[in-house]
Amino acid sequence: MKPSNRFEVVEHEADLCVVGGGMAGLCAAVAAARNGARVALMQDRPVLGGNASSEVRMNIGGAHGPDNKEAGILEEIMLDNYRRNPRLNYPIWDTVLYEKARFQPGLTLLLNCTCNEVVAHGDRIERVRGWQLTTQTWHVVKARFFADCSGDSVLRVSGAEHRWGRESRREFGESHAPEAADRKTMGNSILIQLREIPEEAHRPFIPPSWANRYDESSLPKRPLRPEGHNFWWLEVGGTGDTIADTEANRDELLKIAFGVWAYIKNHPDGRGRRWELEWIGALPGKRENVRYVGDHILTQSDVEAGGPFDDIVAYGGWSMDDHNPAGIHYLGEPTIFHPAPSPYGIPYRSLYSRNIANLFFAGRNISATHMALSSTRVMGTCSLLGQAVGTAAAIAARHGCTPREVYRRHLRELQETLMDDDSWLPGRLRPIPEVCRGARLVASAGDPEPLRNGIDRSLGKDDNGWWAPPGESVTYLFDSTVKLSRVRLVFDSDLHDTKRMPCSYPLAGYEAKIPAMMTRAFDLEVLDGSGRWRLAFREENNHQRLVKVPLEAETAGLRLIPRASWGGAKVHVFAFDAR
Numbered sequence: 001m002k003p004s005n006r007f008e009v010v011e012h013e014a015d016l017c018v019v020g021g022g023m024a025g026l027c028a029a030v031a032a033a034r035n036g037a038r039v040a041l042m043q044d045r046p047v048l049g050g051n052a053s054s055e056v057r058m059n060i061g062g063a064h065g066p067d068n069k070e071a072g073i074l075e076e077i078m079l080d081n082y083r084r085n086p087r088l089n090y091p092i093w094d095t096v097l098y099e100k101a102r103f104q105p106g107l108t109l110l111l112n113c114t115c116n117e118v119v120a121h122g123d124r125i126e127r128v129r130g131w132q133l134t135t136q137t138w139h140v141v142k143a144r145f146f147a148d149c150s151g152d153s154v155l156r157v158s159g160a161e162h163r164w165g166r167e168s169r170r171e172f173g174e175s176h177a178p179e180a181a182d183r184k185t186m187g188n189s190i191l192i193q194l195r196e197i198p199e200e201a202h203r204p205f206i207p208p209s210w211a212n213r214y215d216e217s218s219l220p221k222r223p224l225r226p227e228g229h230n231f232w233w234l235e236v237g238g239t240g241d242t243i244a245d246t247e248a249n250r251d252e253l254l255k256i257a258f259g260v261w262a263y264i265k266n267h268p269d270g271r272g273r274r275w276e277l278e279w280i281g282a283l284p285g286k287r288e289n290v291r292y293v294g295d296h297i298l299t300q301s302d303v304e305a306g307g308p309f310d311d312i313v314a315y316g317g318w319s320m321d322d323h324n325p326a327g328i329h330y331l332g333e334p335t336i337f338h339p340a341p342s343p344y345g346i347p348y349r350s351l352y353s354r355n356i357a358n359l360f361f362a363g364r365n366i367s368a369t370h371m372a373l374s375s376t377r378v379m380g381t382c383s384l385l386g387q388a389v390g391t392a393a394a395i396a397a398r399h400g401c402t403p404r405e406v407y408r409r410h411l412r413e414l415q416e417t418l419m420d421d422d423s424w425l426p427g428r429l430r431p432i433p434e435v436c437r438g439a440r441l442v443a444s445a446g447d448p449e450p451l452r453n454g455i456d457r458s459l460g461k462d463d464n465g466w467w468a469p470p471g472e473s474v475t476y477l478f479d480s481t482v483k484l485s486r487v488r489l490v491f492d493s494d495l496h497d498t499k500r501m502p503c504s505y506p507l508a509g510y511e512a513k514i515p516a517m518m519t520r521a522f523d524l525e526v527l528d529g530s531g532r533w534r535l536a537f538r539e540e541n542n543h544q545r546l547v548k549v550p551l552e553a554e555t556a557g558l559r560l561i562p563r564a565s566w567g568g569a570k571v572h573v574f575a576f577d578a579r
Contacts, residue, residue, distance in 0.1 A: 009138045012108060014040040015397040016390070017128060017143035019115045022050020023060065023379045024363035024386035025149030026101055027073045031390030032147075033106035035417065037397045039390075040141045041101055042130050044114040048097040050151065052379055052501070054090035056285040057191050059230065059500035062380020063317025064342040067459050069495040072423035073100075074383035075545055078499040082512045083543045088502050090279075110139055115150070120158040123357045128155070145393045145403070147360040149386060152243050153290035160356040161293035166370040174300040174371045176320065176338050184325035186374070187238035188246065188284035190253035192231050192261060194504040195278040202273040205265040212259030219260070221333050226264055226275040230503035233334040234260060238325030242289045250284050256328055278505060287323065287364065287377060294367030295404065296349035300338075303372050307345030308427075311411055313392070313418060314384035315426050317342030322374040340375050343426045348411065351389050352403035360403055362389040387423050388414075422456065422490060422546040429454030433579035435484070440477040448474045448576075456490040456574040465492060465574045468562065470521075474576060475559040477527075484526075484553045484578045487537075489560070491519045492572035493545035514543045516568035524549060527557030551578070 014037075018029045021043030029041040051058040062070045069075070077100055085092040101109045110130065117129035127142040148155040156162045165183040167174065216224070222233055234257050237249040257280055265272035298307075303320065320338035324330040350367040353359040361367075362385040364377040376382075392414050396406050406414060419430040432452045441448050445468045455464045466474060494515035502510060514520075524537040537549050543566075558578055562571040 007136055007138055009140060012040050012139065012141045014038045014108070014141060014143040016040075016145045016147060016393040017042065017141040018147045018149055018390070019128060019154060020050070020148065020150030020363070021045070021048040021101070021111075022149060022151060022363060022382070023052050023074070024382040025050075025147070026097060027383045027386030028147050028149055028362055028390035028393070029107055030073055030100055030104055031387045031421070032394045033104050035391055035394035037106065037394040039107045040110065040143065041107060042110045042113050042115055042128070042139070042141065044112070046112050047094045048101060049094065051285040053097070054094050055283045056281055057090060057193060057230070057279070057501070058232070058285050058379070059503065060380050060383070061318060061378040063315060064319070065317060066496045067457060068317050068343050069498060070380040070384050071457070071495065071545065072384065072387050072418075072421055074380065075422070075493060079493055079514065079543055079545060082499060082514055086510070086512045088510045088512055090501065093501055113139055115154050118155055118158050120356070123355060125155065125158045125356060125358055144397055145358045145360060147362060147389050147393060148292070148365060149361065149363045151286055151364055153292060153361070153365045155359060156290055156292070158356055158359065160353045160359055163291045163293060164289060172297070172299045172301065172369055174369060176300055176322065176371050177369070185238045185242055185289055185370070186287035186323040187235040187325060187327040188242055188249045188253065188286050189232050189235040190250070190257050190281045190284050191234070192257055192277060192281070193279040194226050194275045196274055196505065196507045197276050198507070199273050205262050205272075205277065207258045207262040210255060211262060212255045214259050214263045219328070220331050222328070224260075224264055225271055227504070231257070231260070233328060235323060235327035235334065236329065238288075238323065238327055242286055246284060250282070253284055254280070275504070288370070288373060291365050291373060292361045292367050293354050294350045294352055295354055295407070296347050296367060298346065298350045298366070298368040298372040298376065300369065300371040303340050303344050303375055306341045307347070309345045309347035311348040311407060312345035312425050312428070313348040313351070313388035313414060314346045314381065314423070315343040316340070316346055316376050316381045317344065318375045318378045318381065320371055320374045322371065338374075345426060346376065346381075346385065348388065348392065348407055348414065351385060351392070357402050357404070360389045360393055362386040384423060387421070388418060391417050391421070420488070424457060430456060432577055435478065435482050435579060436476055436577040438479070441474070442477065443468065443472065443474040445469065445472040451573060451576045457495055465572050467570045467572050469570050470562050470564050473559050473561045475557060476578070477557050478555070481554050481556050484551050484555065484558065487524055487549040487551050487558070487578045488575060489547040489549070489573065490575035491542070491545055491547070492517045492574060514566045516566050517570060517572040518543065518566045519562045519564075519571045519573065520566050521562070521564035523561040523563060524551065525559040525561065526553045526555035528555070533557070533559060
């Protein structure tokens, strides 16, 4: 047989092809699959998570403020991590992200697969092709819709409108923008992680001969101590091209990182004696390069106004954190934290292309100016954007319409689906099913009315929940027998805890725990035809905030009995309703 001179080609068909498996892409793919779409997720790395993965190790930041933490799929992932990975080990974190995609029905995961060809006809992308390094196989994905969550906007070669660099102050009236537009961006960083050791175990660090040499005068305005940060300021590349120069930036960053650590570790004042280098990244983490142009370009003014958009589908709340393009070579402050309200709304119209009819995007490449991007780029916000895009793509597939037509015809469905999936939309109330709105709601302890107020978190002085000792109950009594198909519950997962992965590892280590007020065990009971309560569902070991229980029942009553917490004297429940 004549040997083949071509590599194997595997073809896939999907409703949605997500390119890029960072936090935005992962949340987009999972959201779309859960809402009924056939999904292919193409990721060029062996792990998911992008800048949050073990390859880069940037912790997931988001909206400031104790009540503003991002929920939805991101919080689900964080709680899985707390349950399976209490020591906060990065390789285990990778598997938490991996399992979320790999075992999601309707989702095909293509790891180690680099998208390197985009075929478009007119204003639509038809297919993409990726090379899977590990199997030496070409994968071709034909899809109705595409979501670019690659960060580097690889699907821009379809002809999609995009921007690069900083807008002029005049273009959008942005006071923090430079006077003249330029191609400068925020740079790439390499992170290092440290482990605390007994002081007597100290050994001087011997840097490689090619490492840079530093003293105090060459690194002003940088926190040159080992504790309390992840060395995000080890940054270069913003004055050049953070895509084309990635390899050169990595080489320079390694020289910088080893030189900085040698200075800290070997400092004569002993500041580094109790710490040693645990890990150093080989892959630079990127902040900025290509941004798409959508039907709306988010601006500094939008952020400062609080984003009062009718088409809100996500929110931000990080400061406008504008790093100097020169990075570590700039001798002044490495970044300027311009104030931003928390939360502020982000519109759906910034998440799909203005000129490519079937292209979505989520992450740091959304339709925004440089100044707005300096806030929206953090991964907590990007995760919400991904969930919004995946949900919108599933709705577009279901109705056979374009992303723009989702805005025009199905916006309310999109927003209500996001809220039902625990993605909070500030200023909006989650609709309560009619069957529960008109029912009597009674509890054996406490006021249960907040359970159906449409706000699934505490906000300032408003608790918005029901506190009760395990064993108490809350009950819906219906005027007549009703048919129920699902119960929706939201438990308190302590949104004051960011649940971030660590920057360093102290001697004492970590012991992450599911929040004490979380409901661990609960029963759902229904009222049968003879007026007796019978068990319809029992959970013994819940660790999740959002729980949806399929329930086929015709009943005149529905009762929730939290039977155990995760250690607290009381459980705290934000939502209990059914449809």
